[in-house]
Amino acid sequence: MMTAAPAAGWTGLMLGLAGSVVLAVFGFLAQFRPAAVRRQQLVVGAGFMLGGSALAMGALQVALLTDNFAVAYVAENHARATSTLFSITTAWAALEGSLVLWVLVLSGFTAVVMRGVRDTGDRLGAGALGVLGAVGAFFFGLVVLAGNPFEILAEAPADGPGPNPILADHVLMAVHPPLLYLGYVGLTVPFAFAMSALLGRVPGVEWLHRTRRSNLVAWSFLTAGLVVGAWWSYEVLGWGGYWAWDPVENAALVPWLVATAFLHSAVVQVRRGMLQSWNFVLVLAAFALTILGTFLTRSAVVQSVHSFSQSDVGPPLLAFFVVVVVAGFVLIALRADHIASHGRPESPASREGMFLLNNLLLSLFAFIVLLGTLYPVVLEAITDEQVSVGRPFFDRMAVPIGFGLLLAMWAGPVTPYRHASVAVVWGRTRVPLLLAALAAVAVLLAGVRSVGIVAVVALATGIAATTVRQVLVTAPARTPAGVWRLVRGRRGYWGGQLAHLGVALFAVVVAVSSGLADRSTVRLDRGESVAFAGYTLTFDYVDEHELPDRLVTDAHITVRAGDEVVRTMAPRLNSFPGRPQAVGNPDVWSTPAQDVYVALGNLEPEQITLNLFRYPLMVWMWVAGGMVAAGGFWALSGPRRGARNPQPGTARTAEQVSGDA
């Protein structure tokens, strides 16, 4: 019976591979000769992809949960003592399993696209299915040939080493990778529709209408995945930070930035018919960058905290990246005459102009992050010289761009389309401007003398006040019900505004938590106390707990304000049998005003070294990230509009469109 699960998994992968090849062939065929293909044939292809990948994932789960150590992946990444939750998450804790998750998510998105293709006369949809099938064929092939988790070991070991300790430590590990994959892989769908439009010479904005939802889905999940990842890094890794400009973090950030740019420039094309070729470039870039990111992190060319496993998937991924980029740009170049838009903004001072500025800043940001990530790799390949590019470089670049984006976020959403007069924009921003100035004074009165913090708080106040003003001015009635009707009505705009508010809050937290942080490293003997952040911390004792899969060593610390005990904290060290590396967990005491963060540096029964941090407002960072993702989901939640069956009654007049704000 030991071979039933891997055999089923292997069968699933082969079925998926076959299904994706079928889908690719019939999809492309249908685009050029719709009559030659029946819809049923496409459904079979997509169905086999989904069924096959679901079978593979199911088999992997069964193998993990039944301790089937005859399966190579289980033997390498699982232990009998691993808890059920982390047994499940082990399915994506190493390379091969995460590729299975990848094909499962891709097949899921393909099935959703399939549902939207009503018949083979839908050339755009059929072509997109063809592209999805081709991408699916590559990834199924990759799992089968280079990253197969279902290899059967001749001699099954009695037990395994368990998952990488860092990955079996916190419940967030159950959500972070799937969220990120939903975002990462979701970017394939806009790419598929864009390529299909180019291949089939389908002009206009239909491909944008049809990818709007999937693009928003991908973007929202990617946002959530990034935020959860940052949170996890902060709560688990114990280094006191949330973002290290690590290559893998960058590899997820760059597609996010490009997808954000696309989210905005798509509006310009839909509304004003501009930027068509640019949109194709952005969609192509976002998808290609996900492949490049996967290559970077899975092929050991960069050192990263995320390089949990390496294998021989590197070369195929790099080859696929090159093929995608070359084919994509050739296609854009060949069909540019069909798609190039000749429209241009009537005036730089207009919503279009602001969108262009947004695109410039986001693309520049993406370019710089990519440059900083690739520079050491490329330089070493060419000259053998080893250099590092780290936080100082990225921070210095990100700060001015961040300020530019905040400014654009403030003025952009209240700038009218076509031509904005100074009077209109001033009228909409003058009161918020006053509030922003007052906020800056308030920050000074609070004793802060950092230019950065004052500026960020002022800008964020301006953005928030402008949004609130827009709500009050444009709501049908200034009652909760009226406001509700407003934000339910135009979800695209108000979802975007919610995301903007989230970004503004996020910027404030970044500035305040880094600018006003306290940190300290102290060595304490048992019973000794230290003063930190207005509290007295006393090291009481160390004790050990034996858990099935690990040995936990806690250091108990009492936190007093004056003489009153306000908190006991217990940063800990987890050691896993068979793993040399012990994993520390900090203890974080979060309150709305500040986080007190205690991490173990060194631990002996009678003496400990503690890394202490105090971060003001830190907890709001996760709230802000949640707001950004929620903005995306809010924009998605609107009533679905069948792209191919325009419904009467949804028309809005040109005046409303150009005059709205």
Add this chain to the structure above:
Amino acid sequence: MREHSLRRGSVLIGVAVLLLSGVVAVVLVLAPAPERDRVQDLAEGLRCPVCTSVSVAESPSDTAVAMRQVISDQVAAGRSDEEVVNYFRARYGDWTVIDPPASGSTLLLWALPIAAAVAGSVALLARSLPRAVSPSAELSDEERDRVEAAVERHRAMPGRREVDP
């Protein structure tokens, strides 16, 4: 009358904003420069040799703790920033500097973003500045009629729609 009060409101707000920003600027300029923690600054620019992607300042590892101590000792001994950085560079190579200099093999790293920013801004301005109006932009009466007829036809079409972004 309303127009008048609106304008007066604008003037008042404008003056208040200018005054407040002036106050903020003056306070910030006059504020004493924060004391630089040289040890922290130096640690932030050096890569922890046993970790991935984090600086000596951020890493909780023993090596980083030891390196912070070395930095602290050297600063206390009166060495300059450059001397401290060169000390570590001699031991671990250029790789240990995570704030690469804008010269030599890492010059491009700093030059390319600036070049991209300039190129992007130029492209953006070229795109968004109104083109010189060419004479052919004026429509003839016949063309104008055709456009109007097309607009009418479009208006009459059922199911016309706009799509939210």
